[in-house]
Amino acid sequence: MKEQRVDPQVFRQVIGNFASGVTVITTREQDTNYGLTASAVTSLTLEPPMLLVCINKNTGTQAVISRTRTFGVNILDQDQAHLAYQFAKSQTDKFQGVDFSYGTSGVPLLTGALARIECRVAADVEAGTHRVFLAEVDSADTSTGAPLTYFRGTFGRFEMVQDEAVYQQIRDHILSRSLAIADALEPSKLSSQLNAAISSVYYALTRLTTEGLASRDLVKGYVITPIDVKTSDDTFDARCAIELGATDRAIGHLGADELAELRKRMEATLPLISGNRFVDFERYVAANTAFHEYFVGLAKSSALLDVYRRLSIEGIMWRIIWRTVSVFDQASEELTADHRRIVEAYEKGDKELARREIINHSERSKLTCRKAIEVSGGLV
Numbered sequence: 234m235k236e237q238r239v240d241p242q243v244f245r246q247v248i249g250n251f252a253s254g255v256t257v258i259t260t261r262e263q264d265t266n267y268g269l270t271a272s273a274v275t276s277l278t279l280e281p282p283m284l285l286v287c288i289n290k291n292t293g294t295q296a297v298i299s300r301t302r303t304f305g306v307n308i309l310d311q312d313q314a315h316l317a318y319q320f321a322k323s324q325t326d327k328f329q330g331v332d333f334s335y336g337t338s339g340v341p342l343l344t345g346a347l348a349r350i351e352c353r354v355a356a357d358v359e360a361g362t363h364r365v366f367l368a369e370v371d372s373a374d375t376s377t378g379a380p381l382t383y384f385r386g387t388f389g390r391f392e393m394v395q396d397e398a399v400y401q402q403i404r405d406h407i408l409s410r411s412l413a414i415a416d417a418l419e420p421s422k423l424s425s426q427l428n429a430a431i432s433s434v435y436y437a438l439t440r441l442t443t444e445g446l447a448s449r450d451l452v453k454g455y456v457i458t459p460i461d462v463k464t465s466d467d468t469f470d471a472r473c474a475i476e477l478g479a480t481d482r483a484i485g486h487l488g489a490d491e492l493a494e495l496r497k498r499m500e501a502t503l504p505l506i507s508g509n510r511f512v513d514f515e516r517y518v519a520a521n522t523a524f525h526e527y528f529v530g531l532a533k534s535s536a537l538l539d540v541y542r543r544l545s546i547e548g549i550m551w552r553i554i555w556r557t558v559s560v561f562d563q564a565s566e567e568l569t570a571d572h573r574r575i576v577e578a579y580e581k582g583d584k585e586l587a588r589r590e591i592i593n594h595s596e597r598s599k600l601t602c603r604k605a606i607e608v609s610g611g612l613v
């Protein structure tokens with residue numbers, strides 16, 4: 234007998250870290266359909282197109298494939314977890330309630346699967362409890378969608394790194410100075426400008442529409458949603474709530490270094506508003522962002538900081554003020570004085586005072602942006 238190198242349960246746990254998609258392997262013999270859920274499916278060669286599947290010898294599906302030498306591989310969509318459960322249960326009719334059609338080789342192919350592949354067995358090998366089928370691919374088709382995934386024994390969804398990056402880029406683009414109100418956001422143009430897959434662009438636009446930064450226009454398609462006073466007020470109210478939460482967590486728990494850094498960032502904002510005007514709007518936005526982000530970061534909660542960053546205050550300020558900055562003379566020096574008063578309250582460890590100053594600052598920020606939106610005619 235061979236020496237057992239690793240406990241099978243340990244191996245199952247360890248190999249569960251290898252994330253995969255989920256398929257349903259199907260076959261048919263004498264008017265009866267067979268199928269099972271399988272993740273042990275691998276692409277093998279392109280020339281000729283081949284894949285391999287590993288199927289437990291105790292299953293009806295394995296016995297039938299061994300005889301008919303044909304099977305279908307249905308790569309499940311993220312919305313088909315119920316089928317993964319259904320085909321993993323030993324039962325008489327796994328196809329009950331399942332939509333499918335027959336492929337040219339006669340095997341059942343599941344409707345709505347992300348991809349459907351018909352295979353002919355070229356060779357098979359026995360390996361422990363399983364039989365490995367090496368098969369040539371006769372036909373293959375795919376549809377749009379996203380895969381169901383399997384990782385550490387549970388089903389999940391695939392998060393595309395590129396989707397997130399493209400979403401951030403388009404979000405920055407919308408909030409930047411480069412686009413006019415109600416400008417169309419053309420998916421194909423964005424896709425070539427950003428060198429991104431069109432599906433990632435649609436993902437970003439759908440998400441931005443849910444967030445209210447983009448909207449669907451019947452004629453123009455996706456457009457930039459103009460920012461009005463309400464959107465601006467809501468954003469600053471949300472910032473205020475986050476900062477009050479951050480204060481509750483941070484005040485009285487900070488080291489001298491952290492307070493010194495907060496003071497340094499506050500002082501950097503002071504000279505940038507003078508005589509009711511922004512001395513240098515670009516530098517003001519950068520210094521203001523550096524101050525507020527550090528302030529929220531002092532709560533040492535990455536979730537809070539993440540929510541804060543997602544407000545895109547920096548971008549919203551740009552959108553609201555940059556077009557009018559040359560004529561805008563409503564930037565009260567009190568805005569930066571608020572920063573100083575907040576830091577002083579932190580230095581004293583006076584939570585109530587800090588809360589009051591944060592609320593005052595929020596109201597003043599709202600007022601400033603409201604005036605800028607009014608100067609622009611009510612929408613920016």
Ligand SMILES: Cc1cc2nc3c(=O)[nH]c(=O)nc-3n(C[C@H](O)[C@H](O)[C@H](O)COP(=O)(O)O)c2cc1C
Nearest residue numbers: 269270271272273287288289292293321322323324
């Ligand atoms: C996510 C997942 C992946 C699976 N992968 C495989 C596999 O690759 N090979 C296999 O033989 N069984 C696999 N199974 C188990 C079979 O689907 C299950 O044992 C099935 O019920 C056996 O079919 P039977 O009803 O004909 O016995 C998997 C089950 C799940 C839930």
